[in-house]
Amino acid sequence: xxxxxFHIKRPGLSLFHLPSSLFILGIVLLSTQLSFAQTANPxxxxxxxxxxxKYVSGEKFDDKFKYFCCEMQGEWKTDxxxxxxxxxxxxxxxxxxxxxxxxxxxxxxxxxSATSKDYYFxxxxxxxxxxxxxxxxxxxxxxxxxxxxxxxxxxxxxKRYIAQSGxxxxxxxxxxxxxxxxxxxxxxNFRKSAKDYDKLLxxxxxxSSYGKTDSLVNTAMTNKKINKLAKSLLLRDIKYSKxxxxxxFFLIGGEGDNSxxxxxxxxxxxxxxxxxxxxxxxxxxxxxxxxxKTT
Numbered sequence: 001x002x003x004x005x006f007h008i009k010r011p012g013l014s015l016f017h018l019p020s021s022l023f024i025l026g027i028v029l030l031s032t033q034l035s036f037a038q039t040a041n042p043x044x045x046x047x048x049x050x051x052x053x054k055y056v057s058g059e060k061f062d063d064k065f066k067y068f069c070c071e072m073q074g075e076w077k078t079d080x081x082x083x084x085x086x087x088x089x090x091x092x093x094x095x096x097x098x099x100x101x102x103x104x105x106x107x108x109x110x111x112x113s114a115t116s117k118d119y120y121f122x123x124x125x126x127x128x129x130x131x132x133x134x135x136x137x138x139x140x141x142x143x144x145x146x147x148x149x150x151x152x153x154x155x156x157x158x159k160r161y162i163a164q165s166g167x168x169x170x171x172x173x174x175x176x177x178x179x180x181x182x183x184x185x186x187x188x189n190f191r192k193s194a195k196d197y198d199k200l201l202x203x204x205x206x207x208s209s210y211g212k213t214d215s216l217v218n219t220a221m222t223n224k225k226i227n228k229l230a231k232s233l234l235l236r237d238i239k240y241s242k243x244x245x246x247x248x249f250f251l252i253g254g255e256g257d258n259s260x261x262x263x264x265x266x267x268x269x270x271x272x273x274x275x276x277x278x279x280x281x282x283x284x285x286x287x288x289x290x291x292x293k294t295t
């Protein structure tokens with residue numbers, strides 16, 4: 001798990017190469033810093049979405065320090081916001097993807113003509129809604145380098161090309177492109193092939209890979225029909241975990257703890273909890289299907 005800090009040297013800031021560091025976030029630190037960072041003004045009613053919008057949009061953000069703590073305490077040191085220092089060409093779309101009485105998550109999709117990336121802001125409610133952590137899918141720079149390497153393969157050699165994974169050039173190229181796509185693209189990719197994903201799920205049940213002995217899901221790709229359909233959907237693997245017994249994971253890609261894909265949850269059951277600690281994003285796609293990312 002990596003923690004993202006936006007408080008860095010302001011000149012020359014690069015949107016898509018923000019620094020990260022590793023340290024432990026404790027409950028004591030959280031409660032202590034919340035008390036220090038926030039005021040008791042009852043009229044302060046900024047919603048989680050508005051807090052993040054004001055931070056990334058470029059508009060003036062008075063008393064900004066009140067709305068950040070913990071991993072984001074570096075924001076106390078400057079009055080400027082991320083939005084004020086980003087190039088004007090960068091588009092920023094904010095969307096609330098989770099909220100209850102005490103916690104919220106806001107997705108910020110940042111993009112320009114060359115790059116597109118989603119960042120997930122996690123907030124907690126005390127006297128005001130406060131950003132305590134930010135996450136994004138890590139390892140994407142390595143994947144983009146792999147795409148550049150595939151670009152360098154001569155066209156006449158691409159049909160004979162076999163990747164280290166055993167996949168074809170075309171599968172690798174298309175899969176890696178999907179792997180690094182924005183959430184909007186990943187969601188649309190699922191919707192246009194939803195019937196095939198349901199068919200894939202029915203195959204798992206038909207061949208006794210899901211429902212009776214769930215551990216067999218981890219060998220589902222050895223079935224020729226399942227493998228063929230999964231590859232056509234640009235999936236690298238199908239997995240089951242005893243930690244999440246009601247879910248099956250359809251992996252687009254993964255590098256260490258950083259993975260992206262779709263998951264299906266049994267009827268009436270809930271998906272994994274979305275937090276900054278592991279499942280950094282879980283978005284419903286309907287009918288028990290979800291888009292997910294981990295880090």
